[in-house]
Amino acid sequence: KKLGVALLGLGDYSTHQLAPALQKTRFAKLTGIVTGSPEKVPVWQEKYAIPDTNVYNYENFDSIADNPEIDIVYVVTPTGLHPEFSIRAAKAGKHVICEKPMAPTVEDCTRMIDAAKQNHVTLQIGYRLHWDPYHLRLMEIMKSNEFGPWSSISAANGGRMENFTGLNRWRIGKELGIAGALYDLGVYCVQGQLYTAQELPHSVTARHSTERTEIFTEVPETYEWTLEFAGGRKAEGWASYGKSGNWIRAEVEKGTVELQPSYGYGGQKGTTPDGPMTLDHVPQQALQIDGQAQAILRGEPSRVPGEMGRRDIRVIRGIMEAAATGQSFEFTDFE
Template identity: 35%
Template structure:
């Protein structure tokens, strides 16, 4: 257990220590002492790309404690290893319905046995002051329940996408966290990834001119028919909310706009046991207020495909792969400044630390500094509302109109700070 001095205080702990004299509006997070920083002299010539320098992680005692709920492929393959790259967060608890698996994983990552919970005992996490954030990595239908329970336990919540199966559940999650004065973030890892952030910056700076068209394809060939992703009650849908949401989200954050009209087309191969309850593929078209448009496809029965292209009047940015956990490649094409009779096509390569470490460090910073996450619950709700409209469009066989947003990046918090 950490001493009280270096540990970040929750609102509940602060109120208790002051006899309840501080109101919620008056409470402010404590100011952390600056972590020691190590700098090394640059050994490269000015012709070489800039290096970020040493990672300079925060001292262990000052990091935000995370509990991971659900120990499936994503958690074991990506999330838990990512804690080794984090600067501001640390793994302190696990939640799983399989006690033996939880104990084995706990030994691998140094989590004490007393910090293991199952889904029935989850509410006891309120008594563990080491846990400040709960990361929900469960089937989509369980997101709302465990977000509400985590908020009621006094914990901040980071939740996998899609946020929930319905917009009503999303709103329930937002309301529960607001009532508990806890932060809610949705795990849109690519909104923190360096290549995607570079394209966002190019779009905002008009380097590609006026944005006109976005195309994206995200597909994979699903196997086992009985997995939870093929159960509508658990997943809410098939290819669209699972992999199509990446295309949908990218069209929104690259342009900064919200669609005003959507049209969707769903298909499932008759007789395929994988797609008795959820769609095999979903193609969709989005129209935005400026005239910008997006054409996207999502698939559950194609060999892995993860490409995107953003096109403007003055140039284009393309990624293939564009949605993977690693190995992203960004190419940019536009008229050459040095040779006016030629086009330049360049590849921009950024370092590729764990996307999951980046998003979790961002949320840890938000907890420490009491700021709104870049991808709050409202951002997740926006996608789910559009997904509902797309399903309605596919069912009715016609386009569905949506209410226009009043500003760019209407549902996002401040841009993430660079994490090195």
């Protein structure tokens, strides 16, 4: 059986990545849409043969509860709206896939996790790199200590973005984008740093900076941070809408393990102390959705559960707090 997926929020990522990916999946298929833009409805209906009965707007969306053709609601809106829509989907009895970053606050994440539990559905995050062979190899190397333990980690994700008009405006607003590049791009670095370290940090120091103050009036352009781990080891990272960078790197006993570029939809390159990684480039989103659908079908734990999304928001909020206060922030309550 293929699980029916309704995409909620038909912006750039749904249009250009997720809907095409859902044409390639073996365990899931695109059966519905939820949108606040009526003009998109006929275009999507025609392109993906979606019947009238599977089309919803943000007002009548809760009646999706009665639709047996939709098993999963995939929330692809601006970050600030992830909690509301994920919780409504869970209350409608639908499994939820929520895009990264999970939600504005740790408390929002907890509300989402609780809603899924109470309604006996699963909640998973759209962390596509957990299906990318380069990232899987990195995780395997670090987990097995293949090249010895790590001594330092560095990660960066950024690009100079010029166009923040129209739809893209939410990314640099506090309400829906929360902390700009830190949320949008930094979450990949935090994820990478945690699966490279294979352990949790005890504290973080951070700073933010803005070069183009006329554009970045609500959120900083750049965040830099240093996660501190047991034994004095550090993982440095930055995320920026002002400068370019795209890597995760670990110094290990026998040399360097690195992915650069690291976070794209493909095109990863990697090296280990043994030389270049030669791995397949895969359709990440199709494998991700299939993996998530299989976890549901088999009743198995997800690779990317809501709890992982919340853990990462906890780290990101710690970075924000450390940058705001100029003090080291201690993580006290990782679950």
